[in-house]
Amino acid sequence: MIFQHPVVRRTGDLSLTIEFGDEVSLEASFRVLALAQQIKVASIPHVVETIPTHRSLGVVVDANAIGTTRLSDILDEEILQALELRSVPSRIVRIPMLYDDFWSTDCAVAHKHENSFSAICRENQIGPEEVIEKHTGTDHWVGAVGFTPGCTQAFPLDENHIITATKCPVPRTWTYSRIVGLGGRLTAPYTVESPGGYQMLGRTPLDWYDPSRKNASYGDDITLCRVGDRQRFEAVDLRTYEAIREAVVTGSYEYQIEQSEMTLPERAVVQDGADE
Amino acid sequence: MTATTPVLKVVKPGPQSTVQDLGRVGYLHTGMPQAGAQDPLALKLANQLAGNPSGGQFGGQSADPGPAALEVLMAGLHVEALASVTVALTGADLGPMVNGKLVGSWETIHLKMGDELVLSKLNRGLRGYLGIGGGIAVEPVLGSRATYLRGAVGGFGGRALKAGDILEAYDSRPTRTLRVPEDRRPPSVGGEIRVVLGPQDYLYAAEGVDAFLALPWQLLPASDRMGFRFAGPSLQFASDSPHQMEYHPPFIVDDFIPLGGIQTPSEGLIIAMGVDGPSLGGFSKIATVCSVDFGVLAQTRPGQQVRFSAIDWADAVHLAAWWSQRIEQEEVVVPA
Numbered sequence: 001m002i003f004q005h006p007v008v009r010r011t012g013d014l015s016l017t018i019e020f021g022d023e024v025s026l027e028a029s030f031r032v033l034a035l036a037q038q039i040k041v042a043s044i045p046h047v048v049e050t051i052p053t054h055r056s057l058g059v060v061v062d063a064n065a066i067g068t069t070r071l072s073d074i075l076d077e078e079i080l081q082a083l084e085l086r087s088v089p090s091r092i093v094r095i096p097m098l099y100d101d102f103w104s105t106d107c108a109v110a111h112k113h114e115n116s117f118s119a120i121c122r123e124n125q126i127g128p129e130e131v132i133e134k135h136t137g138t139d140h141w142v143g144a145v146g147f148t149p150g151c152t153q154a155f156p157l158d159e160n161h162i163i164t165a166t167k168c169p170v171p172r173t174w175t176y177s178r179i180v181g182l183g184g185r186l187t188a189p190y191t192v193e194s195p196g197g198y199q200m201l202g203r204t205p206l207d208w209y210d211p212s213r214k215n216a217s218y219g220d221d222i223t224l225c226r227v228g229d230r231q232r233f234e235a236v237d238l239r240t241y242e243a244i245r246e247a248v249v250t251g252s253y254e255y256q257i258e259q260s261e262m263t264l265p266e267r268a269v270v271q272d273g274a275d276e
Numbered sequence: 277m278t279a280t281t282p283v284l285k286v287v288k289p290g291p292q293s294t295v296q297d298l299g300r301v302g303y304l305h306t307g308m309p310q311a312g313a314q315d316p317l318a319l320k321l322a323n324q325l326a327g328n329p330s331g332g333q334f335g336g337q338s339a340d341p342g343p344a345a346l347e348v349l350m351a352g353l354h355v356e357a358l359a360s361v362t363v364a365l366t367g368a369d370l371g372p373m374v375n376g377k378l379v380g381s382w383e384t385i386h387l388k389m390g391d392e393l394v395l396s397k398l399n400r401g402l403r404g405y406l407g408i409g410g411g412i413a414v415e416p417v418l419g420s421r422a423t424y425l426r427g428a429v430g431g432f433g434g435r436a437l438k439a440g441d442i443l444e445a446y447d448s449r450p451t452r453t454l455r456v457p458e459d460r461r462p463p464s465v466g467g468e469i470r471v472v473l474g475p476q477d478y479l480y481a482a483e484g485v486d487a488f489l490a491l492p493w494q495l496l497p498a499s500d501r502m503g504f505r506f507a508g509p510s511l512q513f514a515s516d517s518p519h520q521m522e523y524h525p526p527f528i529v530d531d532f533i534p535l536g537g538i539q540t541p542s543e544g545l546i547i548a549m550g551v552d553g554p555s556l557g558g559f560s561k562i563a564t565v566c567s568v569d570f571g572v573l574a575q576t577r578p579g580q581q582v583r584f585s586a587i588d589w590a591d592a593v594h595l596a597a598w599w600s601q602r603i604e605q606e607e608v609v610v611p612a
Contacts, residue, residue, distance in 0.1 A: 010475060010564070012536050012565065017532050064593050211427075
């Protein structure tokens with residue numbers, strides 16, 4: 001659900017968190033983005049950064065410089081003033097994927113786990129081709145970035161294209177970088193070699209973060225995607241995967257990123273009005 | 277560009293020695309951890325004793341990460357001075373020896389060319405900070421020289437030091453000999469760990485919060501700068517968890533994890549997030565370690581016990597500012 005009134009939660013002396021609800025949804029995400037934008041516009045002194053997640057906004061603050069009482073007042077006011085956004089800037093980022101790849105197979109074998117792709121087929125009671133059709137057939141909304149640098153969590157916008165995966169009961173101790181996983185209905189990449197329990201869908205040749213900003217497609221960002229982007233996965237064969245990977249490594253790959261915006265569907269807006 | 281001079285050659289790197297400053301502030305929204313010293317107050321004082329500025333307030337908006345020093349895990353580091361250089365060891369007591377003779381921790385050490393500094397023995401704590409006059413000269417990445425090992429970002433080529441590495445320092449001026457008396461040192465091993473309850477303390481039964489605060493927790497070996505794992509009592513959740521429809525504690529909808537956030541993923545296990553920890557996660561968090569006590573996390577050894585005590589948010593903010601100001605105003609160091 002989405003709370004009637006956002007709740008300010010204490011997260012130590014270096015930050016605060018404003019919680020809007022306990023669900024993963026476009027509505028919750030729009031609320032979070034609205035407050036992030038409001039805080040940015042208000043340019044509150046001593047706010048170091050804001051961290052949007054599916055249903056909460058982390059705010060890193062220099063609480064001592066601003067004064068704890070004043071900080072509480074300011075945040076309460078910004079929460080009240082945050083507009084309900086109907087539409088937000090939202091890029092479409094195309095992500096080539098080698099589905100059911102042999103690195104994922106190798107990783108599952110090394111951990112003595114069931115093959116991830118088979119597990120996904122079984123859980124959704126569909127064949128490999130239909131898994132790929134479902135996953136590539138809808139845009140995925142990036143609701144959170146974190147865990148590792150540039151790691152996104154995205155959910156499918158079209159309810160007819162949802163596939164789900166139960167996380168591995170015993171998490172892997174490592175996963176190849178650039179493998180893309182599915183946990184519940186969330187898609188998330190392993191941006192660096194890391195432990196994890198998401199079922200492995202495939203591997204992308206794209207890099208997800210670049211602190212040196214060597215590729216022009218990143219602009220001023222150090223990550224490929226940010227909260228509010230839509231990801232559009234595209235199935236490629238091994239030969240295309242390898243060609244793209246080589247271009248990414250040499251810095252010549254042109255990331256396919258389209259500027260666009262996203263409007264909250266009418267249905268959601270009506271529901272929201274009914275709450276209040 | 278400031279001139280740099282080769283000052284130290286690594287003869288033996290020890291178990292893990294990395295270049296760290298106060299960390300990369302302002303990138304948690306990208307998933308990039310802050311990194312930097314796990315014991316920031318000890319790093320600040322190591323810098324001051326070596327004649328350097330101590331940097332801005334930890335985690336603060338000034339985002340001045342201060343000069344880079346070495347974070348040294350346990351004993352074993354052996355370096356040779358390639359020029360006259362001022363250094364100082366704070367944090368853990370690692371039995372520093374110069375040319376085979378014991379010298380003091382928490383005080384300025386003047387090395388001459390050819391001197392050998394060996395951190396000979398783990399006496400107390402776990403992580404030492406070796407401040408180096410002028411600060412270690414490596415290229416900053418996103419405004420900081422801190423090493424984030426898992427991402428191979430920053431510091432000395434994104435990695436821990438190896439034998440044969442040569443550390444350069446920015447130019448420095450000769451400095452007086454200073455020390456930090458024992459009673460002025462920042463919170464370290466043996467102390468309790470102060471926390472601010474939240475963000476999800478409301479998901480726990482009152483008995484759960486009481487058990488968390490009343491009973492001892494033992495640090496587990498599988499702890500590092502990403503997370504400090506402690507074994508202790510099982511924490512009871514509230515029977516009617518508000519605001520959790522789809523998920524049942526300890527699982528929550530993925531949420532922002534602050535530095536020092538304490539997750540409770542399974543019975544009898546909690547994880548306090550370190551400076552290399554993730555900024556997003558799906559386990560409920562009972563409390564957050566106060567930044568002044570990050571040093572206690574850094575200096576506790578696996579097998580040792582700690583207790584947590586809850587303080588008010590405003591008190592935690594003032595405590596952090598108080599330590600920062602005392603160090604800034606040079607009230608902690610005294611002439612030796």
